[in-house]
Amino acid sequence: MVLSERKKKILAAVVDEYVRTAEPVGSKAIAQSAGLGCSSATIRNELAELVSLGYLEQPHTSAGRVPTPMGYRMYVNELMQKQKLSLEETEELNRRMNQRLRELDDTIDSVSRLASQLTDYPALALTTRTAVTIKRFDIIYVDANTFILVVMLSDNTVKNKLVRLPVSVDQRLVQRLSALFNSGFTGITDDQITPLLINSTERAADDTMGITSVIAAFAIEVLSDAGTPTSFVSGENRLLSQPEFRDPDKAHRLMGYLSGGGYLLPPDQTPTGAGEIKVLIGPENVAEELKDSSVVIATYDAGDNTKGMIGVVGPTRMDYSTVAAKLSILAAGLSRRLGSGDAPPEGLHNKLIVKGDKHE
Amino acid sequence: MVLSERKKKILAAVVDEYVRTAEPVGSKAIAQSAGLGCSSATIRNELAELVSLGYLEQPHTSAGRVPTPMGYRMYVNELMQKQKLSLEETEELNRRMNQRLRELDDTIDSVSRLASQLTDYPALALTTRTAVTIKRFDIIYVDANTFILVVMLSDNTVKNKLVRLPVSVDQRLVQRLSALFNSGFTGITDDQITPLLINSTERAADDTMGITSVIAAFAIEVLSDAGTPTSFVSGENRLLSQPEFRDPDKAHRLMGYLSGGGYLLPPDQTPTGAGEIKVLIGPENVAEELKDSSVVIATYDAGDNTKGMIGVVGPTRMDYSTVAAKLSILAAGLSRRLGSGDAPPEGLHNKLIVKGDKHE
DNA sequence: GTTGGCACTCTCGTCTTTCGAGTGCTAATA
């Protein structure tokens, strides 16, 4: 059944009001706020119907109405859109965010921190990388017992490791190894680094000291690390400012889930198109701990096989429209900044595009 | 005034019991638990004196007694020690911790996470570095528009950055710059990198494209980053399992302070001797937000000018003896593992001592 | 100095009452 225009307006008003006040909203309040010229009695009739349709519910008789997950869903899918256009005032927020993005490095923790600050909800950022390979392999000889491994990956991040040996190593051996790794270990994924490959490299380098396997172990570690999704939560404490989490046990459960690396999306629902916004309302979540919370997720594109997600968690009574708008602006900003890293947009000096490990 | 032996025993019993139950403890409970053969009436007299001496207080008449900060202080300074020896049962915990330490990388966030897990309180880890210098400077030429900066610092960590230029750079220029930076920029601190030094390097390298300043900016950034104390909080949510933080507002305030990078120690009280344990009880804290919480801090030595601190935050009713014991074991383990990085203790292969950036 | 006894105090949980917001229904109205 399709809702009448008036029912839609009323439903939207209930959601808006409830999001604002966190209190069940009564017919009288709607009669005033939503600008449709009818009395509270009419509204009451409509509300009763919305309840029986499943969009609203009342905590108990003689209380106002509260949206059901289905009501929120309707709001997010159809009603909110109309407001979204009026969100162009957030342009100035956009500007503020861009300013922040400039100071921001591309590590996942600062992304999540920023998202949490902007939305005032706990935020979780994560990246999913696929099929990262080594683009370049360098070994810097420091002294006879020490060298530095430097690896540049296909996503243009650079990893390094300092290796110290209890034995002395010939500088020429290091050079041979460097050349061999650069030819043999580039362009392959971690599961292609087989004992066979390592052995043949060892022989080719004439390495009698087992250094090859140390370096290979590093290569495997870096590749598998880079292929593993990482996540970072921040702003858990903001949960506590929400009235629905005044119960410390409830808050504790959810926060525990979040900081335990709990995922926001079911594994199969990996992020798809960049720029897409996904909303999961209450029971739509698979994780038991999220069943009475909502999640808004934005996807951004961080270039070469790397997709990022920024998710925000809050009560089902969440300011979906604002959060979605903010997240999509943020995701767009991140895509712009991280994604097309190949076209340096600005002048020289420290406006150069630089990428690399965060400096701790 | 010095406390009688019996008063000390009673005070210790009150603290122990209160730590365990979080409820004001009455005379009767003590008469039973503490094995001193006297009746509750006697205890009551003693308790009354302890109150007037300032070691205990009662929330209201007809309630049991609760330790004051002064009472906790006495407990921590004198009474707890005697128990500490009996803590040798924690040997097996020690073993467990060592096992964890082996898998642990040396980044501050995993240290804090581990501390929080072990103690079940929120934990904050931070490092204070002083006077870090560059030990070695390498520039890896990738292609005409791209090179990688690799810097090895005096604390044996390695940092890197990928630089992409909108213009082509001659490989020989890169080599010249590498040599110049290696001679001119090593062994100095960030404030010694002056415009003068940069200019002379630029001229010496015959760099007409301003690349020198980009590299110098990286050097400054790395050095100042490394010199800046970093902190990392984890396990904030564990706060919520403490009865004294059932008030969401109170919990929110403290968690906000912690995740806002609030420091646990007053700036002048920087960590001194490694292995030292510091306890700050309630109002002894300077930060307003910590005034009714307690903090236990252990210092560890991470080698070359790098000191680390692990702090744990909880209610004044904190299990000081256990927390202190656990933290000191943890700190000792960290010092052992991170500190003397110059004597590779074990065999070859992947038991080599390796240090470096965490791989994201 | 210690102990048993006892009256006293104060909190906590339970129960009751009151208050008011909001409803559903009905009858009147456009």
Next chain:
DNA sequence: TATTAGCACTCGAAAGACGAGAGTGCCAAC
């Protein structure tokens, strides 16, 4: 037929009443 005003009704939240119980302080006896 849709809307509205009116009104009795419901139910939860806040406020008070009250008994139970834990613990104290004090006193007199040991």
